Amino acid sequence: MSPDRLAAAAAVLVSYGLMCAAILRAHRQRARAAEARARSLARSPDPVSTTAPAAPVQPPLRVAHAGQSGQAEALATQAAQALHAAGRPVTLLTLGALQAPALRDGGPLLIVASTAGEGDPPDNAAAFAQDVMAHRPRPDLQGLDYAVLALGDRRYARYCAFGHALDTWLAECGAHRLFPRIDVDAGDPSALAAWQRQLQTLGAAPADPAHPSPTAAPFQPWRIVQRRHLNPGSAGGPCFHLELEPAEGPPPHWEPGDLLQLHVPEEPGRPRDYTIASVPADGRVHLLVRQQGRADGRSGLASGWLTRHTAPGDTLPMRVRAHAGFRIGGNRTRPLVLIGNGTGLAGLRAHLRARAGHPASGQLAAPAWLLYGERSAAHDDHYAEELAQWQASGLLRELDRVYSRDTPQQPYVQHRLRERAPRLRQWLEAGAAIYVCGSRQGMGQAVHGVLEELLGHAGLQALSAAGRYRRDLY
Numbered sequence: 001m002s003p004d005r006l007a008a009a010a011a012v013l014v015s016y017g018l019m020c021a022a023i024l025r026a027h028r029q030r031a032r033a034a035e036a037r038a039r040s041l042a043r044s045p046d047p048v049s050t051t052a053p054a055a056p057v058q059p060p061l062r063v064a065h066a067g068q069s070g071q072a073e074a075l076a077t078q079a080a081q082a083l084h085a086a087g088r089p090v091t092l093l094t095l096g097a098l099q100a101p102a103l104r105d106g107g108p109l110l111i112v113a114s115t116a117g118e119g120d121p122p123d124n125a126a127a128f129a130q131d132v133m134a135h136r137p138r139p140d141l142q143g144l145d146y147a148v149l150a151l152g153d154r155r156y157a158r159y160c161a162f163g164h165a166l167d168t169w170l171a172e173c174g175a176h177r178l179f180p181r182i183d184v185d186a187g188d189p190s191a192l193a194a195w196q197r198q199l200q201t202l203g204a205a206p207a208d209p210a211h212p213s214p215t216a217a218p219f220q221p222w223r224i225v226q227r228r229h230l231n232p233g234s235a236g237g238p239c240f241h242l243e244l245e246p247a248e249g250p251p252p253h254w255e256p257g258d259l260l261q262l263h264v265p266e267e268p269g270r271p272r273d274y275t276i277a278s279v280p281a282d283g284r285v286h287l288l289v290r291q292q293g294r295a296d297g298r299s300g301l302a303s304g305w306l307t308r309h310t311a312p313g314d315t316l317p318m319r320v321r322a323h324a325g326f327r328i329g330g331n332r333t334r335p336l337v338l339i340g341n342g343t344g345l346a347g348l349r350a351h352l353r354a355r356a357g358h359p360a361s362g363q364l365a366a367p368a369w370l371l372y373g374e375r376s377a378a379h380d381d382h383y384a385e386e387l388a389q390w391q392a393s394g395l396l397r398e399l400d401r402v403y404s405r406d407t408p409q410q411p412y413v414q415h416r417l418r419e420r421a422p423r424l425r426q427w428l429e430a431g432a433a434i435y436v437c438g439s440r441q442g443m444g445q446a447v448h449g450v451l452e453e454l455l456g457h458a459g460l461q462a463l464s465a466a467g468r469y470r471r472d473l474y
């Protein structure tokens, strides 16, 4: 090596050493200052009252959430409210908003994290998993107190995988567990009760029985008011349009993107979610439900209740469930690219109905583009009249219906999306948000693949982090 290069390398090494020493010094100074503050607080008398003991100064607690359909967010919000109600300073945030330095320096951290896909992080934590958790060298998180509530479902092969990964990663980075990770199998009430008890040891107010856990809102009888078979003669399973309302009282509030959950009588503890296809102004919850066939010839349990074993006028135990990840959020005035297949049209229709009824800020609503896949034009053109009206009004500026059984090429919605890449780029340049609703296998994964191909992994992740790529897949 030339002397010049040696000198340069030595200079880099020396400055690196100095930087490390400075960081270490700052770290020690912070620790000494904190110790001194703690000692002086322990000794100093209460300046206001000499009778009451000094209130211990507690650092603000952070409650972070990572989730796909709103349960993690709801539980995190509830935890933050319970801590706040007890006078504990608390900040509520998404896990994705945290970066390594802020992770360590901001007070104890409670994380509510669900697992999505096949053991994957939820969309809003994908960037965190990739940029922060996979980063080498690992950040030094000594001094950070944390706890993880992992939401999941044992029916998936990789149960609570993302919560487990977070918990392990934090421990490996030197952070200190406040209490062992709690895993919640499909909203298991005993696990949630254990979480509540741990929150109380941190000073949270006990759960208010009048405001039960958001995942345990009571089921109520909902009446099937109308049911229409939409696709007689279709090569696909029978598809129904249903209209429901609570048997008593007005419908609860919901937003486009939210779900109606059915308590299946034979399977307590395993409710089924259906994406709502209407808006509150419709007065009723509309669903688009496919009767699921089973190998033994009987219909699937939940869809069987909705489409076969009941008649209009009958009631079923149901409740509305928020699905924050598929709501309009900050996209109210953005153009929408709506992509889906089959019964996934439900969630896209809810967003279109919201736009048709309530144009943003009194002006013409921002336009939408619907790319929708079904089997055949002759039998499966659900809501065709409504879509035609929205085309005529200009709300639905573009409509791509892709019928897989009408041409020998068997095109699917992902193929059309790839063909229309230049147009998609124009919509995104105009600020559009992408909503995908329908089957995960086949459609959801393939559309995701095409979007990654067109926008790049980082591009799609940035869109997702900005809340401009939202999915409701099942």
Ligand SMILES: Cc1cc2nc3c(=O)[nH]c(=O)nc-3n(C[C@H](O)[C@H](O)[C@H](O)COP(=O)(O)O)c2cc1C
Pocket: 066, 067, 068, 069, 070, 071, 072, 073, 114, 115, 116, 117, 118, 119, 120, 122, 151, 152, 153, 154, 156, 157, 158, 159, 160, 161, 186, 187, 440, 473, 474
């Ligand atoms: C499409 C989908 C995929 C899921 N994948 C997993 C999984 O791989 N492992 C798991 O334990 N739970 C899985 N779950 C269950 C969720 O983690 C669980 O329902 C959680 O409560 C959802 O919380 P969220 O509303 O905050 O996303 C999955 C749920 C859905 C809908």
